Amino acid sequence: ALVAHAVWTGGRADERAQVERARAELAALDTTRQTAQQIRREAGREAEAAQAELNDFAQAMRGATLAELQARRRATQDALTRLSQTLPSRFEQNRQIVTGDTAALAAGVLARIEIAKLERQLAFLKESIAIAQGNRPARVLLEKLKGELRAAATTLQAAEANCTSATKALQAFDDKWFGARWIAGGRRERRVLASEKTAACLTRDAAQEAHNALAAAIASTSLALNAGEATIDTAVIAATDAIDELERNSAERRQQLAARMEDASGGITGLAERYQLARQARGALLILLGIIAMPFVIRALFYYVVAPFAERRNAIRIALPGIGDSPLPAAEPSRISIPVTLEPGEELLIRQDYLQSSPIDAKKATRWLLDVGHSLSSIASGLFFLTRISGSGSTTVSAVKDPFAELAQITLPRGASCVLHPRALVALVQPVGETMWITSHWRLFSLNAWLTMQLRFMAFHGPARLIVKGGRGVRIEPAQAGRIFGQDQLIGFSADLVYSVTRTETFAPYLFGREQLFKDKVEQGSGILVIEEAPFAGRAAGEVRRGLEGALDAGMKAFGL
Incomplete structure (x- = not known):
């Protein structure tokens, strides 16, 4: 020029x-x-x-x-x-x-x-x-x-x-x-x-x-x-x-x-x-500079005005009657495979893609849906055509087809509950003859729910042992005084924790589009937090999916799946 x-x-x-x-x-x-x-x-x-x-x-x-x-x-x-x-x-x-x-x-x-x-x-x-x-x-x-x-x-x-x-x-x-x-x-x-x-x-x-x-x-x-x-x-x-x-x-x-x-x-x-092209060019240059600067002005407005206002709104807390103990933290970090040994009176429900090996004398059958009361949610999150295994011996759970997935185990005592995304659940151990109790909780009038784009929360109730997956690992840690993490990293948290959003810590990365405006936050509780190490592991260039796949992901997140 x-x-x-x-x-x-x-x-x-x-x-x-x-x-x-x-x-x-x-x-x-x-x-x-x-x-x-x-x-x-x-x-x-x-x-x-x-x-x-x-x-x-x-x-x-x-x-x-x-x-x-x-x-x-x-x-x-x-x-x-x-x-x-x-x-x-x-x-x-x-x-x-x-x-x-x-x-x-x-x-x-x-x-x-x-x-x-x-x-x-x-x-x-x-x-x-x-x-x-x-x-x-x-x-x-x-x-x-x-x-x-x-x-x-x-x-x-x-x-x-x-x-x-x-x-x-x-x-x-x-x-x-x-x-x-x-x-x-x-x-x-x-x-x-x-x-x-x-x-x-x-x-x-x-x-x-x-x-x-x-x-x-x-x-x-x-x-x-x-x-x-x-x-x-x-x-x-x-x-x-x-x-x-x-x-x-x-x-x-x-x-x-x-x-x-x-x-x-x-x-x-x-x-x-x-x-008068010179004057028109000056006007066009000012308009162009305004167009270039407008996203930065809007981001600055969001960061210093909108985000502090949103942080002061009421947080989300899943209040469950008769809630008891919190889930027990994992005894060891996530790994590629987990051996599961069933106690008398227990059975294992597992996705077929994660069943690596099982005992010869174990009893196997097909479980059509994880929960008949949540049929659509079970189908949408892949929890259908499950393999039900019972009997003695050790069954190995591993990601047979996903080279980036690692597994972790969450123990839910009786009376304990955990809010969880069903898409991360690959297997669970529950008492024989009992069905996992799953409840849905809508938060349509919560600003924090709209900001996190999750309007429904699904709670899993014990007694049970849940095996969840995550890209390059799953971290299960005590919430203690509170934790801040990326929205895409969340897998689940204890039902008694307070869940909300907070403004991202640094302004410059957000201003130039390297970070999102809001991150998730849990506080005020003694439960656990389950987060994924690398949510985009295995995806091309680590980008969010576009088109129909992206719309499907957004819809599943909104419905808590």
């Missing part, structure tokens, strides 16, 4: 420099145009003065003799020759036009006006001499001018048709849809059409001027022939061909500069200035 910004800034500076140069040149062209108009006005005044002088000259020569007319013609011819020699060459005139030397051009225009006056005087003298000699040459000239006028009329008509056609073509292009006009090549096509229209119409104007000049010449000749008066045509008197060419060059240059400025305004800089 920084490199792109640097390149764009450099290109923008170059474009601005080009635009400034174009504007300066346009200002110079405007000055030249104003000077040309001033020269035209001065030429008009000089032409009027020349016309008046010609009228006076005609009146003065009206009564002259043929010899006097011929002598005056020779003097006028000599003056015309001397003045013509002072005119600049074509090369010098082109240089004056290209460089915009308006002072030199103005001097040339005034010299041409004087030359035109002398030429008219000379023509008047020739016509007067011709009249004195019988008017024959003047009539021949008049017929010649009329023939040239007819040819000029034909040329003017053709030029008018070309100008009209080019104008219609340009208008048809401009009437197109905006997108069709400005696709690749559209702008160049319009410039070509505009250039053709300008050239055709300039040709038409030149033809019109030639036609008008011939018509004026015919009128002047006719007037000189019939009335003996000398006239001067304004277009001829002005002699402003150089000024006309200068204005045409200036107009073409203005079109080129306008096209260049239009191209510059159509680029990224023009778009940036037109739509």
Whole structure:
């Protein structure tokens, strides 16, 4: 982004420099145009003065003799020759036009006006001499001018048709849809059409001027022939061909500069200035920074406002009537396999995946459900199609298909209860003929229940021995003054403990998404806490499952399974 910004800034500076140069040149062209108009006005005044002088000259020569007319013609011819020699060459005139030397051009225009006056005087003298000699040459000239006028009329008509056609073509292009006009090549096509229209119409104007000049010449000749008066045509008197060419060059240059400025305004800089992209980019940057910072702001709000409020809500305590002793802590840590020796009058219910070996003379049967009263819960947590074993001997319980699972044993004396997730229960030992007493406890109106996403708690009542599994081990430890642990680590706890949530200990890991906002907490009791060492052991990258599997996990947790 920084490199792109640097390149764009450099290109923008170059474009601005080009635009400034174009504007300066346009200002110079405007000055030249104003000077040309001033020269035209001065030429008009000089032409009027020349016309008046010609009228006076005609009146003065009206009564002259043929010899006097011929002598005056020779003097006028000599003056015309001397003045013509002072005119600049074509090369010098082109240089004056290209460089915009308006002072030199103005001097040339005034010299041409004087030359035109002398030429008219000379023509008047020739016509007067011709009249004195019988008017024959003047009539021949008049017929010649009329023939040239007819040819000029034909040329003017053709030029008018070309100008009209080019104008219609340009208008048809401009009437197109905006997108069709400005696709690749559209702008160049319009410039070509505009250039053709300008050239055709300039040709038409030149033809019109030639036609008008011939018509004026015919009128002047006719007037000189019939009335003996000398006239001067304004277009001829002005002699402003150089000024006309200068204005045409200036107009073409203005079109080129306008096209260049239009191209510059159509680029990224023009778009940036037109739509104020710099200000929009600053606003977008602030919005982007707000979007990036918003999760951190929300997490800070949750950590310092919402979490302390939730901690002060009433905790969860599973109150059971007639509750007696707490479960006995495990005598040894969890391990991969546990041998179970049944006492007389006991039986073992075990999941088939955890039955590693059993005595030959043991009695075996199938137990369809762990608890018929909790049929759906038994099916959802995998406690169905259990193997029931009774008799003497030792049965080995081990995770046959799970390489990360370790097992631990919880002893529940009679009257003791333990809140447990059934998904962790792999086997239990209970008296023969008795069914494990399991009770459900809902906490729909507890904020702590909603924060832990567990709305139902299932309590297992003794006497029994429960064998539970956990990823890379199960820890059974006394609650004592209270324990804090991760929500996914919980397997179970004694029913007389107080269960709630607490804010995670450190702010920075939570702020950057490394820890959850809440952790579980048990306190105020003498029971035990059963937690899993590594809840995500065996899962890909240790992530929570997504999609339908994740939804199923969340639903089973909400229902205490």
